[in-house]
Amino acid sequence: MSTISIPGPVANQLRQGLTLRMGDAAQGLEEASLIDRRKRSYETFVEHFEQIDAIRALFGSLGWRHEPDPTAVEVNLDAYRPTMDAGLSEATAVLRRFTEEGSHDDRRQAVIDLGEMERFTASLPTVIA
């Protein structure tokens, strides 16, 4: 089992990214629940269930609460890598947007956060498919 230490500020950003992913999965599931009743099967829902279950599992390891004074969190990389990558990708996209929007201070903070996020992402071992 390989574990990784996620710096506190990155963990907070990852929580934000995972929340967005959760919203996407919920929307997918809601759309699935609206299809013709006679055509519904487990396969209609399973992809979205798996997404939500994986996000919840990572939240369980990471902690759900946004920490005002965040500390590093140890996470099992083998178990959560795909979900973590998806959450980091989402959070990075949001931070990129924030570097171009809002007040000068907000943009400066977003640049700092984005830099930390990208350094962390670059430090992750490459996934061999």
Added chain:
Amino acid sequence: MKGAHIQLTMHADVVDRLDQERGPHSRSSWVAMLICRDGDDRLEERVRAIEVQLGIGQGPTQLDGMESVTASLPGDDRMSGYTIAISSIALPFVRAGAHDLIGDAIDAIAAVNDALDREDHPEHYQAPFAWLARIRALLDVIGWDTTVTIGPRLHLADHGTTLCEAVDNMLNISINALREAKASEHGRAKRRVRVLLDFSNALLDFGKDLDGAFILRSRNDPRVRALHKSADELLAELDAEGADYS
């Protein structure tokens, strides 16, 4: 049979016929026959006890044309020992109701996800996630799609509340569908309301213990009574119009 209680619902016209033909104990005997068909040895023993008690031992062939729900309370313990069978007639409607509940649970999750205070109150996720898990567990038992057609038996302690939600949800939808149905669709729409109403009524009675206290708390809800009243009135209204739905 001390402590046991068995419940059956069926079409009102069948009930009337049975009451006339077989006397006030007929309903119990018909339930007994239905349960016999499950092949559960323990239940068969109980059923034989009922038959002896009532002096009845008819074959199951007379079940044709009956909309039925069977239920058994095989022990004296409260909900933990109770199981309920969903008839194959009601099963597709219950399943559809459970599928629709997924959307409701997801709405509840999305509402928490979109709330500004979600980061301060992640515990708000717990209830809707637990609801979704209950719905998934129910569908795991009753089957996610139409390939499962034989009515399964459920443990009330595990699935009772969600089963009630699924049945009542679908009954509500079906009442509205019947109200809006074209004349050509009336037969099917009315049949669906009747099956679900029968099942929901069975759950209402089944949800009480032998002293009449509600063990399925969701049954002690005025909205359920209102739903039943609404269905009863609509069916009576359509019957009064004299339409042939056969």
